[in-house]
Amino acid sequence: MSLDITLWETAWAARDPAYDGAFFVCVRTTGIYCRCVCPVKQPLPHNVEFLPSATAAELAGYRPCLRCRPETAPFCPAWKGTLAIVEKAARLIKDEGALDGDGSVETLAALVGVGSRHLTRLFRRHLGASPIEVAKTARVQRAKRLITETDMPMTDVALQSGFGSLRRFNAVFHEVYKRPPSEMRRGRKTILVVVNRFHTQQSSNP
Numbered sequence: 001m002s003l004d005i006t007l008w009e010t011a012w013a014a015r016d017p018a019y020d021g022a023f024f025v026c027v028r029t030t031g032i033y034c035r036c037v038c039p040v041k042q043p044l045p046h047n048v049e050f051l052p053s054a055t056a057a058e059l060a061g062y063r064p065c066l067r068c069r070p071e072t073a074p075f076c077p078a079w080k081g082t083l084a085i086v087e088k089a090a091r092l093i094k095d096e097g098a099l100d101g102d103g104s105v106e107t108l109a110a111l112v113g114v115g116s117r118h119l120t121r122l123f124r125r126h127l128g129a130s131p132i133e134v135a136k137t138a139r140v141q142r143a144k145r146l147i148t149e150t151d152m153p154m155t156d157v158a159l160q161s162g163f164g165s166l167r168r169f170n171a172v173f174h175e176v177y178k179r180p181p182s183e184m185r186r187g188r189k190t191i192l193v194v195v196n197r198f199h200t201q202q203s204s205n206p
């Protein structure tokens, strides 16, 4: 993997078309991901991370660049066949909660027609993460949306996002964000208050 990253850095710096579709450049500061050939001015290297597929970038929360259209990047045919399996499995994890509750990697693998070990290998190659890790990210993203967009009690947020218990939810959240979920909701309220105050001041100061 580390060998790939060095290779990708060089390919990106040169906008090398030979690597188009082989990896994607994700810009942390803008939340956008690009093909390595993107004509847009390149961001500073310490602001980017490289991911092995468009699906990996989208699972990590990046949006496609409107200039280079990374979601339509070319693939070699052998790569494309196995990517379709990974995309189908990733959709089942993300949208159907296939690994929440009693869901297992074995059952998921059977649903997409491969063995569980093969599926895990394909996930590593295309997404740089295991099916279990992708499921964890999906749960955290669902929870984060419910925390910031609703006033749902935390226990309900935990269960609706696919966590087995409130304790598990708190532990995972702390691991990812280094702070309790309730703080994220408080953070949102503070922002809203500041915005409201700003608007009030604006309208009283013509």
Ligand SMILES: [Zn+2]
Pocket: 033, 034, 035, 038, 039, 040, 065, 066, 067, 068, 069
């Ligand atoms: Zn781009």
